[in-house]
Amino acid sequence: MTDLVIGADxxxxxxxxxxxxxxxxxxxxxxxxPLRGDDALFERLTLEAFxxxxxxxxxxxKREAFRAAFDRxxxxxxxxxxxxxxxxxxxxxxIVRNRSKIEAAVNNARAALDLPDGLSALLWxxxxxxxxxxxxxxxxVPAHTPESTALAKALKQRGFxxxxxxxxxxxxxxxxxxxxxxxxxxxxxxxTAEQAVMG
Numbered sequence: 328m329t330d331l332v333i334g335a336d337x338x339x340x341x342x343x344x345x346x347x348x349x350x351x352x353x354x355x356x357x358x359x360x361p362l363r364g365d366d367a368l369f370e371r372l373t374l375e376a377f378x379x380x381x382x383x384x385x386x387x388x389k390r391e392a393f394r395a396a397f398d399r400x401x402x403x404x405x406x407x408x409x410x411x412x413x414x415x416x417x418x419x420x421x422i423v424r425n426r427s428k429i430e431a432a433v434n435n436a437r438a439a440l441d442l443p444d445g446l447s448a449l450l451w452x453x454x455x456x457x458x459x460x461x462x463x464x465x466x467x468v469p470a471h472t473p474e475s476t477a478l479a480k481a482l483k484q485r486g487f488x489x490x491x492x493x494x495x496x497x498x499x500x501x502x503x504x505x506x507x508x509x510x511x512x513x514x515x516x517x518x519t520a521e522q523a524v525m526g
Contacts, residue, residue, distance in 0.1 A: 329342040329345075330342050330463075330464045330465050330509060331509050331511050331512065332344075332345035334351070338355075338513040339511050339512055339513055340354060340355070340512055340513065340514070341354060341465070341508055341509045341512050341514075342465060343465070344358070344512075344514070347384065349384060349387050349388060350384065350387070353387055354514060355513075355514055357501075358500070358501050358508075358514070359500065359501070359503050359506055359507065359508050359514060359515075360502075360503050361502065361503035361504075362501075362502040362503060363447045363451065364447055365402055365439060365445045365446040365447050366399070366400055366401055366402055367400075367447075368446050368447050368450055368498075368502060369400050369402050369405075369435070369436060369439055369446055370394070370397075370399075370400035371498055371501055371502055372435065372446075372450075372487075372490070372498055373393075373397070373400060373432045373435065374386050374390065374393065375494050375497050375498045375501070376428055376431060376432070376435075376488075376489035376490065376494055377393070377422075377423050377425070377428050377432075378494075378497070379428075379489060379491075379494060381423065383497075385423070386423070389421060389422055389423065392419070392421030392422050393421075393422050395421070396415075396416055396419050396421065396422050397416075397432065402436050402439055402440055402446075403436075403440065405432065405433060405436035406433070406436035406437045406439075406440050408433045408436075412433070413426065413429055413430060413433070416429045417429065427489075428489060431488040431489040434486065434487075434488055435487050435488060435489075435490075437486075438482075438485055438486040438487050439487075441485070441486070442485065449481065449482075449485075450478065450498070450499075450502075450504070451504065453474050453475075453477060453478040453481070453499070453504070454474070454499065454504035454505070455474055455504075455505075457506065458505070458506065460510070461506060461507070461508065461509065461510045461515060461516075462507060462509055462510065463509060463510050463511075464509070465509070468507050469496070470493050470496065471492035471493045471495070471496045472492075472496055472499075472505075474496075474499070474505075475492045475493070475495040475496035475499055476492040476495075478490075478492075478495040478499070479491050479492045479494070479495040482495070
């Protein structure tokens with residue numbers, strides 16, 4: 328895959344973000360932008376777990392179906408799911424029908440509600456300072472980092488499932504905890520801009 332691509336609109340993008348219209352929209356409007364809020368981050372954590380072993384494009388194209396099936400990822404609602412909800416989800420052709428991942432989502436909602444300061448506070452506590460320099464090539468982007476390994480360990484200690492270091496790092500990238508847009512990409516540095524606003 329090409330590292331940096333100039334689109335028909337004249338904007339430079341990470342190569343993956345120019346590969347399909349779905350990816351372009353996600354890349355430009357969402358990936359790498361700081362995201363906070365327990366329900367919002369629970370959605371992203373759940374979708375990253377469902378992505379394990381699949382293409383992110385598959386999940387992206389099923390996202391609205393996931394939102395409908397999981398009650399917009401409202402933590403308290405999903406935490407209250409029972410076996411009948413699991414069966415309902417397994418019958419839903421609009422989502423990825425994997426019992427282990429569905430059960431993990433319900434389990435993770437319950438675990439998130441047990442966090443004293445909430446899911447958002449826990450996840451962002453592993454973000455660390457913004458990096459002084461970004462990746463120049465796709466090969467420079469790691470699959471996981473010491474921070475994502477520590478985050479995965481912390482989540483597992485609190486009862487979360489399907490949250491290994493690679494899944495944790497994908498979550499950190501997607502929600503702006505790290506900025507892995509390539510140097511020169513028009514979407515780079517949302518996190519830096521947010522920090523400047525927050526002081």
